[in-house]
Amino acid sequence: MKVSNISWKLGGEAGSGVLTAGLIFSKIFARKGYFVVDNNEYPSLIRGGHNTYTVRISSSEIFSINKSINILIALNKETVELHQDEVTYGGYIVYDDNVLDIGDFKKARRDINYIMVPFYKIASELGAPGVMVNSISLGVSVALLNYDLEMLKNVVKDIFSKKDPGVTNLNIKLSELGYKYIREKLKLNAYELEIVKPAGKILVNGNDAVFLGAVRSGCKFYAAYPTTPSSSILNSFASVEEDYNIITKNAEDDIAVINMVLGASFAGVRAMAATSGSGLSLMSEGIGSAAMTETPIVIVLCQRPAPATGLPTWTEQGDLLFATHASQGEFLRVILAPGDPGECFYLTGKAFNLADKYQIPIILMLDKYLSESHFSYDKFEFKNITVNRGKLITGNKNIDDKYERYADTDDGVSPRAIPGVEDGIFIANSDEHDRYGYTDESSYNRKTMVDKRFRKIEKLFEEIPPPRIYGPTDAEITIWSWGSSKGPILEAMNILNQKEKKVNFIHFTFLYPFDGEVIERLLSETNKNIVVENNKTSQLAKTITMNTGYKIKNKILKYSGRQFLPEEIISGIEKIE
């Protein structure tokens, strides 16, 4: 059957190579020019527990995975137990009767096809360990889609390039056996994807995109404490330290991290850290230190659900109000929330420029879903990220005789000298200070400095774009959301609009400072408003109320630790009417 898009899910025990196989599967389609979005789910364990990897492939642009699975590959019983109901009418479940008894499952769903593949037997006949059955599953999947086996072999070679060639060859051999089992033994062909114009696409997740954007932006110092879901950014930076002259520091805790970043930035380099919400809790005081000393820093917050340890490997948009308010006292910061890896890339560039230009802390908010879900892209136009370091003084040429680091300027931004500049000496003082940096607790000075630091907001507002509107302007229903919920909402909106329901979507990537006037204007132009957020307490809706007085009453909220699927948004909207 020829199709324009398919969804594929692989499930197995943690440690059985599900995540690697899933990434390979995504890549073999992105490399050919297909549009790919994927998502993985795993518990906070190294071995045991249940892992899945979902890949959606399409010949035209897509924004998210969806609920209906065409091919479900079950390397364990749980995969069928937990995901059988996601398989679409006429879809396929591939299983091994050595690991599960399919009888009862068949009775429950007679509308789908069941294909028995003896994964473990094939592997053991070749003397391969059980963990390698994932390679057989890739061959099986490629065969079921009548797809390109050579492409699969090439990607396997690349992914395993650092391993022993014996291991690579074994994986390739297993893929071939899986492929042959379907083509030659069972002579099956499930679906065939529409052909696309050949165009190699890169496949990046949110963390990759942030990393790439940071390298392009000239980030020279990256510090972090390992924490899911931000850890892959640390690993990426560590892998290019010498090639790109970057120092990566895996520090003793998140407090050390933010203070090292402060020290590096104060000394003149662009510096960044990434963490989860638990790390941001520890960093809070440091964010205030950046604000008080007017030291530019970029913090990447990869959210995960719940307070305390919560659900470390799952997703939620629960930290918006925390990020906008973390640390004591009143001060200016910028909160950015990209909606997909493409926005992660360009907004990271923006984050560094805003930090330098306004000498304030910038927080870039992702979540586990966005951090780890891959999207296919034409190569990023990296030249679109340019570097603007603002009023930075790196030599003695442009400096006054009596240099004032915290001069009370018209735009609130004061020229910033870096240590080593002969006439630039100053104190970056965590105490309230005067224009030189000397401690000064006088009431006149306190008010002057607060006003100076807050005055930056005027220019800042000028370069913060309003939220982006997707879909028709004359919609009956307007969805409001932010950050990573973008993809599933766009999918839902497109489907709803095909049903002649006029829906549009206002997406926030800049969340703070919040220009209430712009939002009031937007609110005056919309009809029925619905907020969609991956949290319990509708924090964007609260932010809108705080800044405009307007309450959006219709809410679709999800806080199960999983991101939205388009189908859930569609049914949510249908229920509201």
Next chain:
Amino acid sequence: MKKSGEKTMAKGKSKRKRYNLDLPDFNTERKPTWCPGCGDYSVWNSLKKSFVSLNLRPHEILMVYGIGCSGNGANFIKTYAFHALHGRTLPVATGAKLANHKLTVIAVGGDGDGLSIGGNHLIHTCRRNINLTYLLCDNKIFGLTNGQAAPTSDRGLRTRSEPSGVLEIPLNPVLLALASGATFVARGFSGDVKHLSEIIKKAIKHRGFSFIDILQPCITLDRSNTYKFYREKIYRIDELKNYDRKDLDRAIKTSMGEDKIPIGIFYQVEKPLYEDELKQIERKPLVDHTITDIDINRLLNRYY
């Protein structure tokens, strides 16, 4: 990381001009506000003396200050200064040093700052052997908040927060630094500025992390650890026979003596410097790298 043993020597040690600065060249427009007789004056003076004698200029030095009486020194010594959050001098100093390893970076903080709230950073900075100097202004009390017990307060000391006496045993900062791997560990006494200046000078010159525990009586809040008390108890490590500064066992034993208080350099060894192992900064400091148009084409190709 480079292979161990493949050490980079400081290249091109050209003769440096003599600047002939004097102590007042390191004074800011602000006069110190410490209590008269406070040990912080001695640290202030010793630092300035060391800078003059090492021929350093103010803009080549970064001082990172903690929170507490000693931290207020940020206002009184003319160098680049970062007045950090409570307990966070060492990570700020580490970040700055890695960004520009040509700077002379010195962290100063009290015993509450460095051993209580910032204790974790001390342990890990000792492990790192970055070319930093850390002065612990050890008055065995929380001074700025008017007298609560610090980690170095003696057991049984009655304080505002422990009116019946401190129940914990005091932490030994020298022993902690030795155990954590610091390559230069010393103790000074604020009552002996000449000796303290010499130690500070040697600490700054040391290639690696140098730690100095500076005993300084809090003349306002502490009636037991007075100048008189210290003068009676103190002896100089230099006076010990056959003392080998490279001998860690001896250093540890010496630091643990309970009757008398040794001052001087307990331990000094040369070990691979953290910065020397970073190829990224072999040619020039991070801060000197151009960042205007970094080509990431190669990097993007990884993602096909």
